[in-house]
Amino acid sequence: MNEFKFINSIKQSYYRNNTTIKGIGDDAAVFRLPYHDIVTSVDTLVDGIHFSKETMKPFHVGYRSLAANLSDMAAMGANPISYLVSIVVPKNYSNYDLQEIYHGLETLAKKHQVDLIGGDTVTGEQLVLSVTVNGAVLAGKARYRDLMRPGDIIFVTGTLGDAAAGLNILLDKQSVDFGADYLINRHRMPTPRVEFASQLANIERLALNDISDGIASEANELAQASRLTIYLDEGKLPLSKELKQFPRAQQLDYSLSGGEDFELIGAVSPEYWRLVRDAAEQTNTPIAKIGEVKDELKNNGTVWIKRNETYIKLQSSGYVHKN
Amino acid sequence: MNEFKFINSIKQSYYRNNTTIKGIGDDAAVFRLPYHDIVTSVDTLVDGIHFSKETMKPFHVGYRSLAANLSDMAAMGANPISYLVSIVVPKNYSNYDLQEIYHGLETLAKKHQVDLIGGDTVTGEQLVLSVTVNGAVLAGKARYRDLMRPGDIIFVTGTLGDAAAGLNILLDKQSVDFGADYLINRHRMPTPRVEFASQLANIERLALNDISDGIASEANELAQASRLTIYLDEGKLPLSKELKQFPRAQQLDYSLSGGEDFELIGAVSPEYWRLVRDAAEQTNTPIAKIGEVKDELKNNGTVWIKRNETYIKLQSSGYVHKN
CATH class of the missing domain: 3.90.650.10 (PurM-like C-terminal domain)
Incomplete structure (x- = not known):
């Protein structure tokens, strides 16, 4: 199955929740509360697929991952608010390198005044960094x-x-x-x-x-x-x-x-x-x-x-x- | 470094964004917009660590992953709205099993009227399922x-x-x-x-x-x-x-x-x-x-x-x- 077919197969044909405005199919998803549309997107980087030791230091992996998400917020015209980090860390991965990933995330987060508000850290075979960003835009002003x-x-x-x-x-x-x-x-x-x-x-x-x-x-x-x-x-x-x-x-x-x-x-x-x-x-x-x-x-x-x-x-x- | 020390090392000492109410340290994170607090949490499951072929079928992996997140929403007193799925899929993983993970997610999502609104599907060595849920609660009513x-x-x-x-x-x-x-x-x-x-x-x-x-x-x-x-x-x-x-x-x-x-x-x-x-x-x-x-x-x-x-x-x- 190709990616397009796959995405279509998991796409809902209608939204159940009356706050959902935009699901799969734009730079980020949107749900509506009074006055604001909440915009959210996730970006996942896998070691050996999206980066390697040759192309990125751990600092860059963090920085680039958040950059991709913030770019999705920009593409929706939304102001980013905060982010969550889910990370799969191999057993032999050094603490220093792990800190450097967060240092990279943090460096860009600081520039844009966004907060790290949660996440999940688990052990696995391969480094996987998955960052979710939340932002907001005035109701009806998302840039589809x-x-x-x-x-x-x-x-x-x-x-x-x-x-x-x-x-x-x-x-x-x-x-x-x-x-x-x-x-x-x-x-x-x-x-x-x-x-x-x-x-x-x-x-x-x-x-x-x-x-x-x-x-x-x-x-x-x-x-x-x-x-x-x-x-x-x-x-x-x-x-x-x-x-x-x-x-x-x-x-x-x-x-x-x-x-x-x-x-x-x-x-x-x-x-x-x-x-x-x-x-x-x-x-x-x-x-x-x-x-x-x-x-x-x-x-x-x-x-x-x-x-x-x-x-x-x-x-x-x-x-x-x-x- | 133990997990507690690590989480403390990445925890911000203050929030930059004036909408951030609760970062790391509860069942989910919270930011405030007029009338509502937005509650968000992520849960990550790794094959071989959190489940295995012996303990869970792909359907259960999906179901349980969303259940863990919805449980975090319940623990905050929040009504879940929508979720995003980031999934790392090994090359040899069958399409049927992949669909079954989404079938598991979908089955529980339907019960709670929450929408799948986005995500990221990437290739990797090991199956990793990371689900982020967003919910809302009246401002000031989150159950900390x-x-x-x-x-x-x-x-x-x-x-x-x-x-x-x-x-x-x-x-x-x-x-x-x-x-x-x-x-x-x-x-x-x-x-x-x-x-x-x-x-x-x-x-x-x-x-x-x-x-x-x-x-x-x-x-x-x-x-x-x-x-x-x-x-x-x-x-x-x-x-x-x-x-x-x-x-x-x-x-x-x-x-x-x-x-x-x-x-x-x-x-x-x-x-x-x-x-x-x-x-x-x-x-x-x-x-x-x-x-x-x-x-x-x-x-x-x-x-x-x-x-x-x-x-x-x-x-x-x-x-x-x-x-």
Whole structure:
């Protein structure tokens, strides 16, 4: 069974609890209490699958795990409040390394004023770190993927592809003339765009998604959830000068499908674009307009990218159909 | 480093977020929004540590995992709302077994009207099931361990020691003349006392704790958190007729320190005892008065149990000092 099929098989066909607003199918789940929507998400990292001694120190494992969760909160427009840590620790794992994982979690938690409020520590064969974050947003203001409208501007924060380049440097598959530390850090200690997303609170309608699997994947998610067509401009994808030293094909591969950048992709009505730019400025967040949204019956649910003056279809995988 | 020391080392000395009410140190964590306190807890089960093919089918692994979490909600007096599932699945694990875990979760979730709202499914060497539950209680009405007062009645729901007896039957360490299925079911499919706890909502003050490590351990937690002395009567511990076929020493061992019964131990002012009994009746919950609370400076923080007309000290481990 593939993952998509599996997730569909466990998805409830309706919600039982009258506070449940959004279950499986967005960056995080949501339930409603008076005035607020509670937003919650979990992220699990397994040793040997999501990281290894070669790519991450224990400090980074903690830091990155919370970053992924905080990024989900940002993608929902929610203010993170607190987190729980469930950890499976192998018997031979050192106390120092275990403390370092918490040190990593703590370092990022402090920056965002979120509290470690609970968890579970158990013994097992393989290190597994599972972090659940809770946050809140004013009732009805969560930033779902299906909130795009025709005419919206597509924007993205930061630069794309750096984390993937950093990982490949760590795995010795790649070398660079300069900026190796920068790229590696982008993989190990990504910056969740929580403050920026929080500054967008005054915008009535906004669709957001965080880039965990590559912008090709997340743009397709937005297009499918909103049943609209996205047109991106390849020339406008924001790339760091560090990434630009790679061959052009690799720049595109990393930036379209590299993933784990934990930047945000969003869709907003042009009349609110100024507010988005202001929020970016106030929070020191680089931002770029990279495309637009159209309602084209025959293409809705798909993403197209402009390359050499023609639009070609962009698959979720990052694969681009050649004409 | 022992677990206690470790938990203390990661415990924050203060809360950063002004909505955080209770972090590490009770059955679940709590944060406050207008009108409601949100209660959240996580429980993690590891194959080979918390269960095995010999003791649980995949269905039971799911069922029991959610039961443990719902029991934490009951122990906080909270109404469970929804849950998230993080699961690490070995490559060779069958799809059927995986579905059965979710079937177990789902079966209990349906009974309590809680929704599966999210999660994470990843590959690893060993099956790890980590379930996070969210619930809510009216602001200020969570049932913390430190809410005992002198003169309170100590009560307990259901019967004690059955789950431990059932586990030992499964492990072939024990055999019984009758009721093996009953005892085994008490281990595999415990009954979280959610409805009963919810019916106690009108009682102004109430301390609750769920029995996951044995009543000796949980009673000591209450005594320590509230800085008072608990006196229990060994003759009043509620035991099932199935447990009573064991030698007396084993009955006591299982009921005091067997654990995983997921019954509730509580402390309530005598004037509210009638309301507790009414709630028990309305929800078909067996209930027994088993002791009382005193303020005895030299003994506060400890638990004493009456055996042969004398009170002897009851350690958290269930160990009883011989006179």
